Amino acid sequence: MSARTESRPDGGRVLRALLYAALILFAIYYLLPLYVMLANSVKPLEEIRQGNMMALPQVLTFEPWAQAWSEAKVGVAATGLKPYFWNSIKMVVPAVIIVTILGALNGYVLTKYTFRGANILFGMMLLGCFIPFQIALIPAARVLGFLGIAGTTWGLVLVHTAYGLGFATLFFRNYYAAFPTELIRAARIDGAGFFTIFFRILLPSSGPIIVVTVIWLFTNIWNDFLFGVSFGDFDSQPMTVALNNLVSSSGGVKEYNVHFAGAILAALPTLIVYIVSGRYFVRGLMSGAVKG
Amino acid sequence: MTAKGRLGALLPKLILSPSFVIVLIFVYGFIAYTLYLSFTASTMLPNYDLVGLRNYERLWQLPHWWLAVKNLAIFGTLYIVVSCALGLFLAILLDQKIRGEGMLRPIYLYPMALSFIVTGTAWKWFLDPGIGIENTMQQWGWDSFQFGWIKDRTMAIYCVAIAAIWQSSGFVMAMFLAGLRGVDGEIIKAARIDGASTVTTYRRIIIPMMRPVFLSAFVVLAHLAIKSYDLVVALTGGGPGQATELPATFMYSYTFSRSQMGVGAASAIVMMMMVFAIIVPYIYAETKREPGQ
Amino acid sequence: MGSLEIDSLDKSYGAAKVLKDINIEIEEGGFLVLVGPSGCGKSTLLNSIAGLEDITGGEIRIAGKKVNDLAPADRDIAMVFQSYALYPNMTVRGNIAFGMEIRKIPKAERDEAVHRVATLLQIEDLLDRKPSQLSGGQRQRVAMGRALVREPQVFLFDEPLSNLDAKLRVDMRTEIKKLHQRLGATIVYVTHDQIEAMTLATKIAVLKGGVLQQAGTPAEIYNNPVNTFVAEFMGSPSMNLIPAQAGQGPNGPTLSIARKAGDPLVLPAPEAVAAYAGRGVLLGLRPEAITDEEAADRNARVVETASCRIDVLEPSGADTYCTTDLGGKDVIGRLRADAPIRQGEDATLAFNLDKAVIFDPDSGERIA
Incomplete structure (x- = not known):
């Protein structure tokens, strides 16, 4: 949008100053909790108790981080968050790969090889994104038990695959819908079959949507708590569950600095993804919501 | 498609079938199972004796459930209305050809990357009168400053809303910003030639054009609100007492801690009905819209 | 191949x-x-x-x-x-x-x-x-x-x-x-x-x-x-389809076309039109078959001339297109660029009837 700003010199300048003031105020509002977590995660506990949470640390210590990572008591065992961090990785990586591949193939079929009833199938898959997961808790526990993967990482991968498919399919479907059908036709005349077209023509042009889907799935699955707490045990519980256990473990002194270090550790992977590929992150959120 | 052998015609369906089978079981099978359980006398373990609508009757007689629904109404309304208002406001501010927009936008948006558990942990502490904002203000010399909502039965639910709005409003801002950027510049020029001020142009022309964004934001926020579970667990644990219970936490505690699986299942079904009432018309419109072939 | x-x-x-x-x-x-x-x-x-x-x-x-x-x-x-x-x-x-x-x-x-x-x-x-x-x-x-x-x-x-x-x-x-x-x-x-x-x-x-x-x-x-x-x-500007009345004259079938001012324009018509006597038909003439007198095709067998009011002149460089009202429709003719014809005045136009085609106005099918 161009030529919106008023060009009146004097009143305009005051207005612009107010505008920037408001914008900066909001930036502080959004940054404050992060700052507080960060600042207090490097203070000794004593300083937090007596001092001010807004203050910069007077004594800088990384002890809380080390504790949160490998020593703190999470639930019953004093293991730190480390094992759970790996649990999360072991759960997120396969789930993201599986769902992305399936989503891409589904999107391809749904746009370029449609058949009667395909739209209904898609609608049914899409509805799956939105069901309250509470509905799945009881039966999923039984299905995982039946399959012998209750409490395992693979059980969580399966659950996340099931509920990630709808969005992944939606992303790829919307992306491939805009992919020129004439290109598919040209390839068919050149003699390319179903998979050749997919791997040689479609996939090389799918970079942006793959990034979006991977980021979307990564953040969602990493940040999940409900499935992790319901279907995970020590060998499979993800980071979010461990963080909650760490923070809410009753008894003893509340080690706020350790809690904060833990919270940042739990947020770090998604924050890094967000910082590295913020542009795509926004696009992913948008295509999930606005276009969807 | 030309008849290129039966396999050629079958392949697309074959490709789609694993996903569809998974969805069929994990979504529709599970809905059916939970629906069935909600009509049974299940307690700690599933039990297949049908008891008709008794669980639903019990559910709606429980003050605990009523509290959860009332909380959802308060939380949901605040969450949706404030997030939309704040998001739109920020988007309009950012749309004034701001220097440094590229830096501000990610700052507003990053909370969306966080887990609700992290958000809850941060805000739990921030809102705690002993060490959080109240303590800070008093240390800075504002001795009469009080902010103890999180310990207050009637006000605690607003704390949940505050934290949730902090997390989601940046995302709503991004949606509106994309909407604003999509407005045809010539329409704005036309409005200026008609003599409309900036405020009038927004109020009368641009904001009304944001209707589809309002709708999308509503759908996204509403279904997030109904599903909200992690934030409450991390922020208040449902307390003080039961003051911040939401249907999602209610379902979990009745099913798994209180061994009333039938009632839990019934509450899950009610939650699903609420979500579907919002989402089904939206999905219907989405699948009607043919992909641009 | x-x-x-x-x-x-x-x-x-x-x-x-x-x-x-x-x-x-x-x-x-x-x-x-x-x-x-x-x-x-x-x-x-x-x-x-x-x-x-x-x-x-x-x-x-x-x-x-x-x-x-x-x-x-x-x-x-x-x-x-x-x-x-x-x-x-x-x-x-x-x-x-x-x-x-x-x-x-x-x-x-x-x-x-x-x-x-x-x-x-x-x-x-x-x-x-x-x-x-x-x-x-x-x-x-x-x-x-x-x-x-x-x-x-x-x-x-x-x-x-x-x-x-x-x-x-x-x-x-x-x-x-x-x-x-x-x-x-x-x-x-x-x-x-x-x-x-x-x-x-x-x-x-x-x-x-x-x-x-x-x-x-x-x-x-x-x-x-x-x-x-x-x-x-096919053709640009496209063929003129002029509403006309089929009739029978002393020398065979005729087509009579209403003009804004003056008597109708009467043109000879092929034999096939006889069956349509007393009914309306459409006379199809491409713009290049309606010209100023000097530009008329000398090899054509039947060229009729008539005075028409020129409503619009559109020079296009090589040629000038003119518009006149015939049978209640705007009809386009193609003139030499330097033809001495002026807008708003009457001018003599030549109609090359060798190129004429005639259609049934209801079915749109060709008659002759």
């Missing part, structure tokens, strides 16, 4: 028939142009020939071989698309060679074929670029190269020039014509541009609403349209 025959082809989507009983053939080395307004079914027909869409009934034969049940790749055709459909992730070389790669043709042979086609189209220096680095005209050439390298029985072109600007379109049109002459290829070409159709075709097929209206040489289509639709669709 081979011939193409289409026998009583039908195509429907559910209950909607989009192509009805189409019969066309084009001989080896012929250039068939399918024209018609959008939605007439011309692209569907082309896609059916390519095998990209199934047909409901009838038969398609390429080089005498029935191809109804063959996949597009097995029909021995090549196609140039409106959007060019170049694979964005491959270089020009990769695009041209892709089909051969799929058919597992050895690398050396592929390189040679690519080189040959690139030389023919003068795109040798573009071979290592990606499509996004090419201009519209260059993309067009690459798309043609991809088709040429195939050496198919039949080339299919789907509005290949419609995405180019006006100047380039004319150049590429000439180039396609030259290529056709040089290669002696059989071509089926879809366009909605009737000038492209006239200049390129050895045979034009005019479609409307899924029905073939007329198929014939460009001259046949232009001079002897079978109905008012074909008459108006």
Whole structure:
């Protein structure tokens, strides 16, 4: 949008100053909790108790981080968050790969090889994104038990695959819908079959949507708590569950600095993804919501 | 498609079938199972004796459930209305050809990357009168400053809303910003030639054009609100007492801690009905819209 | 190169028939142009020939071989698309060679074929670029190269020039014509541009609403349209269709045309009009058959002159178009650029009735 700003010199300048003031105020509002977590995660506990949470640390210590990572008591065992961090990785990586591949193939079929009833199938898959997961808790526990993967990482991968498919399919479907059908036709005349077209023509042009889907799935699955707490045990519980256990473990002194270090550790992977590929992150959120 | 052998015609369906089978079981099978359980006398373990609508009757007689629904109404309304208002406001501010927009936008948006558990942990502490904002203000010399909502039965639910709005409003801002950027510049020029001020142009022309964004934001926020579970667990644990219970936490505690699986299942079904009432018309419109072939 | 025959082809989507009983053939080395307004079914027909869409009934034969049940790749055709459909992730070389790669043709042979086609189209220096680095005209050439390298029985072109600007379109049109002459290829070409159709075709097929209206040489289509639709669709400015009253004069049938001022204009008419005596007909005259007196065709057998009020003059450089009111309709004539005729005044116009065609106003069918 161009030529919106008023060009009146004097009143305009005051207005612009107010505008920037408001914008900066909001930036502080959004940054404050992060700052507080960060600042207090490097203070000794004593300083937090007596001092001010807004203050910069007077004594800088990384002890809380080390504790949160490998020593703190999470639930019953004093293991730190480390094992759970790996649990999360072991759960997120396969789930993201599986769902992305399936989503891409589904999107391809749904746009370029449609058949009667395909739209209904898609609608049914899409509805799956939105069901309250509470509905799945009881039966999923039984299905995982039946399959012998209750409490395992693979059980969580399966659950996340099931509920990630709808969005992944939606992303790829919307992306491939805009992919020129004439290109598919040209390839068919050149003699390319179903998979050749997919791997040689479609996939090389799918970079942006793959990034979006991977980021979307990564953040969602990493940040999940409900499935992790319901279907995970020590060998499979993800980071979010461990963080909650760490923070809410009753008894003893509340080690706020350790809690904060833990919270940042739990947020770090998604924050890094967000910082590295913020542009795509926004696009992913948008295509999930606005276009969807 | 030309008849290129039966396999050629079958392949697309074959490709789609694993996903569809998974969805069929994990979504529709599970809905059916939970629906069935909600009509049974299940307690700690599933039990297949049908008891008709008794669980639903019990559910709606429980003050605990009523509290959860009332909380959802308060939380949901605040969450949706404030997030939309704040998001739109920020988007309009950012749309004034701001220097440094590229830096501000990610700052507003990053909370969306966080887990609700992290958000809850941060805000739990921030809102705690002993060490959080109240303590800070008093240390800075504002001795009469009080902010103890999180310990207050009637006000605690607003704390949940505050934290949730902090997390989601940046995302709503991004949606509106994309909407604003999509407005045809010539329409704005036309409005200026008609003599409309900036405020009038927004109020009368641009904001009304944001209707589809309002709708999308509503759908996204509403279904997030109904599903909200992690934030409450991390922020208040449902307390003080039961003051911040939401249907999602209610379902979990009745099913798994209180061994009333039938009632839990019934509450899950009610939650699903609420979500579907919002989402089904939206999905219907989405699948009607043919992909641009 | 081979011939193409289409026998009583039908195509429907559910209950909607989009192509009805189409019969066309084009001989080896012929250039068939399918024209018609959008939605007439011309692209569907082309896609059916390519095998990209199934047909409901009838038969398609390429080089005498029935191809109804063959996949597009097995029909021995090549196609140039409106959007060019170049694979964005491959270089020009990769695009041209892709089909051969799929058919597992050895690398050396592929390189040679690519080189040959690139030389023919003068795109040798573009071979290592990606499509996004090419201009519209260059993309067009690459798309043609991809088709040429195939050496198919039949080339299919789907509005290949419609995405180019006006100047380039004319150049590429000439180039396609030259290529056709040089290669002696059989071509089926879809366009909605009737000038492209006239200049390129050895045979034009005019479609409307899924029905073939007329198929014939460009001259046949232009001079002897079978109905008012074909008459108006081909030619620019399009043929004048002047409402007239059929009558019987002392020397045979006549046509009487109302003028704004003065008596009706009475013109001699062919014998076939006699059956319509006392009824209305439409007299079809192309603008070049209505001229100033000096420009009238000296070889014509029947030229009538009449005084007409000139409402509008539109100089176009080489000629000047004039508009006059005949039979209650604006009728366009083509004058010499320096004809001494002025707007708003009466002038004598010559009507070349050798070129006249007459239609039934109700059915739109040709009478004479």
